Amino acid sequence: MSSVARSGLTRILVVEDDEAMGSLIARGLTGEGYDITLVTNGMDALIAVANSDFAAAAIDVMMPEMTGFEVCRHLRQHGSTLPILLITARDAIEDRVFGLDSGADDYLTKPFAFAEFSARIRALVRREASTPKPxxxxxxxxxxxxxxxxxxxxxxxxxxxxxxxxxxxxxxxxxxxxxxxxxxxxxxxxxxxxxxxxxxxxxxxxxxxxxxxxxxxxxxxxxxxxxxxxxxxx
Structure with missing residues (x-):
């Protein structure tokens, strides 16, 4: 299954309940040549992953009803190997550890420079492209x-x-x-x-x-x- 959209662009899933932040991330990644799917809650994220193939996902941790930790854990428990970058305003060490233990591949705290965020996404995309898909x-x-x-x-x-x-x-x-x-x-x-x-x-x-x-x-x-x-x- 390919994570390249019909347009030829690499697909990235962005899960962010803050409208302004989500739009900012989506615009930035679109400007860098990615095909972006933006959703605002965990359930829509799970539906998106079930119905489309993504090269990577950026998921906000602090969302109502279903946190980013829970989304990540659910995906891993159901066999998804989607590369995941968790983003959050919480920078405590235990939160980072909890995020990685939930199955995340990387963890970035707010506020962040978009250049760093973009570099983290590129690293995940490269990793996904080089990993065999059983x-x-x-x-x-x-x-x-x-x-x-x-x-x-x-x-x-x-x-x-x-x-x-x-x-x-x-x-x-x-x-x-x-x-x-x-x-x-x-x-x-x-x-x-x-x-x-x-x-x-x-x-x-x-x-x-x-x-x-x-x-x-x-x-x-x-x-x-x-x-x-x-x-x-x-």
């Missing part, structure tokens, strides 16, 4: 690459090894058009002595398994170019 998620679809298992809404989706490899490749390039030769090279390991129509055959197999289970994604044929995996409604 589990890929796109909407309700989850691919466990280590165990070669697929599920939709936490229910197992039976796929052959080749079907899984095809779907994994399309998910990793979601929103992009990939050619038959690209798929052959990635899934079959070669483009030599293989009829390219085998790709069309396996795409049909995977479609027949995705369509009845409300997987939230579909494989679109791009005439003359190849295939593209898209999120329903995107």
């Amino acid at each position: 589990v890929l998620r796109l909407g309700p679809l989850t691919l466990d690459t280590a165990n070669v298992r697929a599920s939709v809404h936490d229910k197992q989706l039976p796929l052959s090894t080749k079907e899984f490899s095809l779907l994994r490749y399309l998910v990793s390039r979601s929103g992009e058009t990939v050619s038959r030769s690209d798929i052959l090279q990635e899934v079959w390991g070669t483009t030599r002595h293989i009829d390219p129509t085998i790709v069309d055959q396996y795409v049909r197999y995977v479609r027949r398994k995705l369509d009845p289970v409300d997987a939230g994604v579909k494989i679109v044929t791009v005439r003359g170019s190849g295939y593209c995996l898209v999120v329903d409604g995107a």
Whole structure:
């Protein structure tokens, strides 16, 4: 699953209940070339992470109803490896320790210089880009690459090894058009002595398994170019 938006920009989630601060951070990061999703509470943050892929998140600690600590802990308990920067006005050592113990990757206290904040975000984005992803998620679809298992809404989706490899490749390039030769090279390991129509055959197999289970994604044929995996409604 890619954390690059359709626009080609890297996605960052900002969770801040202070409207002025949230807008300031969002404008600053947008100006630096990121695609920003701004939400104002913990529940909306969890929904955003469940439905989109982000390269990093900046989460305010002191929010009503659900604190940044709780958001971070919930994400980690549910398997999310999203790089998280917690931001707060509390600078006590025990608060920093509590934040890191909650699963945060970094911790920044207010007030801060935007240049430092931006540098922390860049570091998290670089770390995320260089870390292998054993589990890929796109909407309700989850691919466990280590165990070669697929599920939709936490229910197992039976796929052959080749079907899984095809779907994994399309998910990793979601929103992009990939050619038959690209798929052959990635899934079959070669483009030599293989009829390219085998790709069309396996795409049909995977479609027949995705369509009845409300997987939230579909494989679109791009005439003359190849295939593209898209999120329903995107």
